[in-house]
Amino acid sequence: xxxxxxxxxxxxxxxxxxxxxxxxxxxxxxxxxxxxxxxxxxxxxxxxxxxxxxxxxxxxxxxxxxxxxxxxxxxxxxxxxxxxxxxxxxxxxxxxxxxxxxxxxxxxxxxxxxxxxxxxxxxxxxxxxxxxxxxxxxxxxxxxxxxxxxxxxxxxxxxxxxxxxxxxxxxxxxxxxxxxxxxxxxxxxxxxxxxxxxxxxxxxxxxxxxxxxxxxxxxxxxxxxxxxxxxxxxxxxxxxxxxxxxxxxxxxxxxxxxxxxxxxxxxxxxxx
Amino acid sequence: xxxxxxxxxxxxxxxxxxxxxxxxxxxxxxxxxxxxxxxxxxxxxxxxxxxxxxxxxxxxxxxxxxxxxxxxxxxxxxxxxxxxxxxxxxxxxxxxxxxxxxxxxxxxxxxxxxxxxxxxxxxxxxxxxxxxxxxxxxxxxxxxxxxxxxxxxxxxxxxxxxxxxxxxxxxxxxxxxxxxxxxxxxxxxxxxxxxxxxxxxxxxxxxxxxxxxxxxxxxxxxxxxxxxxxxxxxxxxxxxxxxxxxxxxxxxxxxxxxxxxxxxxxxxxxxxxxxxxxxxxxxxxxxxxxx
Amino acid sequence: xxxxxxxxxxxxxxxxxxxxxxxxxxxxxxxxxxxxxxxxxxxxxxxxxxxxxxxxxxxxxxxxxxxxxxxxxxxxxxxxxxxxxxxxxxxxxxxxxxxxxxxxxxxxxxxxxxxxxxxxxxxxxxxxxxxxxxxxxxxxxxxxxxxxxxxxxxxxxxxxxxxxxxxxxxxxxxxxxxxxxxxxxxxxxxxxxxxxxxxxxxxxxxxxxxxxxxxxxxxxxxxxxxxxxxxxxxxxxxxxxxxxxxxxxxxxxxxxxxxxxxxxxxxxxxxxxxxxxxxxxxxxxxxxxxxxxxxxxxxxxxxxxxxxxxxxxxxxxxxxx
Numbered sequence: 001x002x003x004x005x006x007x008x009x010x011x012x013x014x015x016x017x018x019x020x021x022x023x024x025x026x027x028x029x030x031x032x033x034x035x036x037x038x039x040x041x042x043x044x045x046x047x048x049x050x051x052x053x054x055x056x057x058x059x060x061x062x063x064x065x066x067x068x069x070x071x072x073x074x075x076x077x078x079x080x081x082x083x084x085x086x087x088x089x090x091x092x093x094x095x096x097x098x099x100x101x102x103x104x105x106x107x108x109x110x111x112x113x114x115x116x117x118x119x120x121x122x123x124x125x126x127x128x129x130x131x132x133x134x135x136x137x138x139x140x141x142x143x144x145x146x147x148x149x150x151x152x153x154x155x156x157x158x159x160x161x162x163x164x165x166x167x168x169x170x171x172x173x174x175x176x177x178x179x180x181x182x183x184x185x186x187x188x189x190x191x192x193x194x195x196x197x198x199x200x201x202x203x204x205x206x207x208x209x210x211x212x213x214x215x216x217x218x219x220x221x222x223x224x225x226x227x228x229x230x231x232x233x234x235x236x237x238x239x240x241x242x243x244x245x246x247x248x249x250x251x252x253x254x255x256x257x258x259x260x261x262x263x264x265x266x267x268x269x270x271x272x
Numbered sequence: 273x274x275x276x277x278x279x280x281x282x283x284x285x286x287x288x289x290x291x292x293x294x295x296x297x298x299x300x301x302x303x304x305x306x307x308x309x310x311x312x313x314x315x316x317x318x319x320x321x322x323x324x325x326x327x328x329x330x331x332x333x334x335x336x337x338x339x340x341x342x343x344x345x346x347x348x349x350x351x352x353x354x355x356x357x358x359x360x361x362x363x364x365x366x367x368x369x370x371x372x373x374x375x376x377x378x379x380x381x382x383x384x385x386x387x388x389x390x391x392x393x394x395x396x397x398x399x400x401x402x403x404x405x406x407x408x409x410x411x412x413x414x415x416x417x418x419x420x421x422x423x424x425x426x427x428x429x430x431x432x433x434x435x436x437x438x439x440x441x442x443x444x445x446x447x448x449x450x451x452x453x454x455x456x457x458x459x460x461x462x463x464x465x466x467x468x469x470x471x472x473x474x475x476x477x478x479x480x481x482x483x484x485x486x487x488x489x490x491x492x493x494x495x496x497x498x499x500x501x502x503x504x505x506x507x508x509x510x511x512x513x514x515x516x517x518x519x520x521x522x523x524x525x526x527x528x529x530x531x532x533x534x535x536x537x538x539x540x541x542x543x544x545x546x547x548x549x550x551x552x553x554x555x556x557x558x559x560x561x562x563x
Numbered sequence: 564x565x566x567x568x569x570x571x572x573x574x575x576x577x578x579x580x581x582x583x584x585x586x587x588x589x590x591x592x593x594x595x596x597x598x599x600x601x602x603x604x605x606x607x608x609x610x611x612x613x614x615x616x617x618x619x620x621x622x623x624x625x626x627x628x629x630x631x632x633x634x635x636x637x638x639x640x641x642x643x644x645x646x647x648x649x650x651x652x653x654x655x656x657x658x659x660x661x662x663x664x665x666x667x668x669x670x671x672x673x674x675x676x677x678x679x680x681x682x683x684x685x686x687x688x689x690x691x692x693x694x695x696x697x698x699x700x701x702x703x704x705x706x707x708x709x710x711x712x713x714x715x716x717x718x719x720x721x722x723x724x725x726x727x728x729x730x731x732x733x734x735x736x737x738x739x740x741x742x743x744x745x746x747x748x749x750x751x752x753x754x755x756x757x758x759x760x761x762x763x764x765x766x767x768x769x770x771x772x773x774x775x776x777x778x779x780x781x782x783x784x785x786x787x788x789x790x791x792x793x794x795x796x797x798x799x800x801x802x803x804x805x806x807x808x809x810x811x812x813x814x815x816x817x818x819x820x821x822x823x824x825x826x827x828x829x830x831x832x833x834x835x836x837x838x839x840x841x842x843x844x845x846x847x848x849x850x851x852x853x854x855x856x857x858x859x860x861x862x863x864x865x866x867x868x869x870x871x872x873x874x875x876x877x878x879x880x881x882x883x884x
Binding site for chain 3: 307355358359360363364365366368369370372373374375376377378379380381383384491495498499502506533534536537540541543544547548551
């Protein structure tokens with residue numbers, strides 16, 4: 001969609017990203033009780049790539065996302081986003097700065113319509129509160145129109161325009177995934193975190209999802225992708241990191257990862 | 273010194289009652305994740321039941337006791353079967369309103385049966401109050417404490433020594449897993465209702481002599497018992513005991529040192545404090561957000 | 564598209580509602596009916612305020628009668644004891660309710676589920692005890708008498724008809740305010756909390772602030788209702804603002820159907836009328852009231868509005884076949 005192009009001009013909070021990685025994680029550790037979910041994780045994400053995050057179940061992928069988005073605070077280490085420390089910030093502040101996510105088990109606002117879901121997604125780019133709404137200030141009207149325009153563009157982008165007025169909870173599962181992505185994009189993120197977006201999709205839907213993610217990237221959004229579907233991850237990722245039991249096992253291009261012995265061992269079992 | 277002791281005596285007596293009511297709340301919450309706002313009304317049923325069975329029908333006290341507690345349990349059985357189980361999609365808010373409806377219904381029914389007047393019941397055994405270091409202790413207080421201890425011991429035995437009790441604990445931890453191992457979760461819920469409501473009714477029986485019984489006595493007792501359960505940690509049986517005695521003692525000390533008007537406020541101020549500082553309660557686990 | 568439709572339908576709906584109010588006010592002469600309608604209006608204010616908190620934001624409160632009481636007692640004390648002009652007292656009453664809502668809401672709204680219910684129950688009880696025990700100010704358990712009636716210049720609200728208009732145009736304004744909020748950026752964010760607080764935060768909604776705002780808003784509406792109640796009845800006592808009243812408010816919202824302002828109107832009407840009808844049952848009033856509550860919740864857990872719509876749709880489908 002053409003509007004994604006102007007994405008960057010709205011990023012007043014985002015300094016020139018050419019002089020460093022967009023997202024930097026340094027020595028991140030997180031434990032739950034006795035379980036070390038993340039152990040001294042360090043990696044950078046350059047602007048404009050698709051980074052695949054893979055690893056066996058329980059490797060800490062979702063925890064990693066939760067640490068980046070602020071849902072959990074890391075026990076130690078730093079998370080820097082375009083040079084600024086974001087560890088310990090509240091979830092909604094981090095979204096405002098430009099990191100959006102989707103959930104492993106699709107969390108839509110089920111009682112609201114498809115369009116409204118995306119409209120809520122625009123929340124951080126608006127400013128009008130209760131008072132604006134009650135008095136119907138010109139500012140509120142302008143903002144409302146902008147939100148509507150933007151959401152219909154985004155629905156168009158993911159191909160859900162004709163479902164705009166349906167209750168989102170009634171959508172088929174595959175479309176719910178797409179809607180969640182549209183909702184995340186509505187906050188105009190510079191980084192989009194997708195947590196297993198292909199889970200529960202059939203082969204055709206997965207292929208379409210792959211090209212959608214690439215389209216998102218070409219609009220200037222950096223994508224972090226947790227995914228079990230290896231063929232999808234390997235085809236669309238520019239870089240891949242592999243987690244195993246909370247530690248960073250390997251990082252590299254898809255080709256490097258595919259021939260990495262440690263990775264093979266982690267996936268197929270140590271004995272082989 | 274004597275005053276302090278006196279407050280402590282009455283605090284422990286009240287505390288025992290709160291503890292039993294809190295136990296009822298907690299064990300039901302454990303088994304069903306439900307808070308029964310009608311619980312206080314079962315206490316009322318127990319008290320008024322004793323009035324009828326003991327002073328009107330002139331049955332022997334133990335028989336009247338068992339009948340009154342059994343009546344509470346039977347009402348609980350009906351309540352679960354006719355109201356709670358028939359809800360197709362049990363959302364907490366819907367269940368809460370159903371239990372509130374039940375409490376109004378029970379209060380209304382009690383008013384029809386026993387009238388609007390308060391009824392008194394004689395002490396279980398009429399002895400002179402005992403004098404300890406200048407403070408007096410009612411014999412009924414000893415009865416209350418003794419019976420509460422027996423009930424707690426019985427519940428402890430049930431949970432730890434009987435298969436049914438262990439099955440119920442399993443249900444509380446994970447209903448689906450328990451169901452998969454062949455425990456009839458529905459029956460456990462029903463049983464939990466019956467035990468919880470008869471505990472409530474038993475609490476009503478033992479306090480009947482020290483309070484006046486009327487159709488509207490249950491609401492405040494229920495809410496206080498609830499505060500006690502929260503204080504100790506919702507779902508924790510030891511917590512319910514600790515919460516009950518703590519609430520009882522603090523309340524009677526508060527009455528002694530401040531004013532009796534504030535008595536009822538103490539429970540709720542404690543409730544707010546515990547919610548703000550340690551929502552899981554004194555004995556509860558960290559899992560405070562559980563619905 | 565839906566929103567375009569809504570924005571066109573809404574003004575029509577509100578114009579119609581306005582007309583209905585005007586007409587009913589003109590046509591109803593009977594003093595008893597006027598009184599019942601006024602009480603329905605006051606209860607509707609309570610229900611619609613609480614519905615914003617419960618139905619839309621998904622946060623339960625079992626202590627909202629406290630704000631109702633704060634509104635009533637503040638204006639009673641200010642106007643009867645200190646001869647303050649009632650409309651100034653209204654502003655003070657609402658500001659006081661707002662201030663208390665902020666102080667209470669900040670720690671309480673961090674809780675969720677049953678714990679939130681309990682926290683709100685606790686503060687509701689504490690306020691009820693304050694109304695009862697601070698007798699030098701509130702008149703204690705026996706109540707507060709001699710609250711003056713309202714007037715603007717020469718226009719007196721002493722008559723049933725005038726008070727009816729005062730109450731119902733307040734309802735009308737509050738409905739308009741609520742419907743505007745619901746269909747705005749803030750309102751959508753509010754509704755999103757109800758569906759999934761997690762996702763709501765993840766799209767950048769500051770859920771804590773928003774919950775507090777709507778808590779404060781509903782407290783303000785409750786205080787307004789309290790003001791109107793106090794000056795209408797001219798006598799208030801703690802019994803009108805107790806735990807049972809809080810529960811009744813919740814019931815109005817749930818019975819009417821959560822997340823619908825018109826449902827709040829239905830719920831409030833029903834819960835005001837039910838006791839009136841049940842007077843015929845005299846002794847059986849409480850039993851029937853409790854039974855009705857349970858039955859509605861068992862048969863129509865979505866509330867009457869939704870339940871009746873479902874029945875309507877089902878019967879329509881039957882005819883189609």
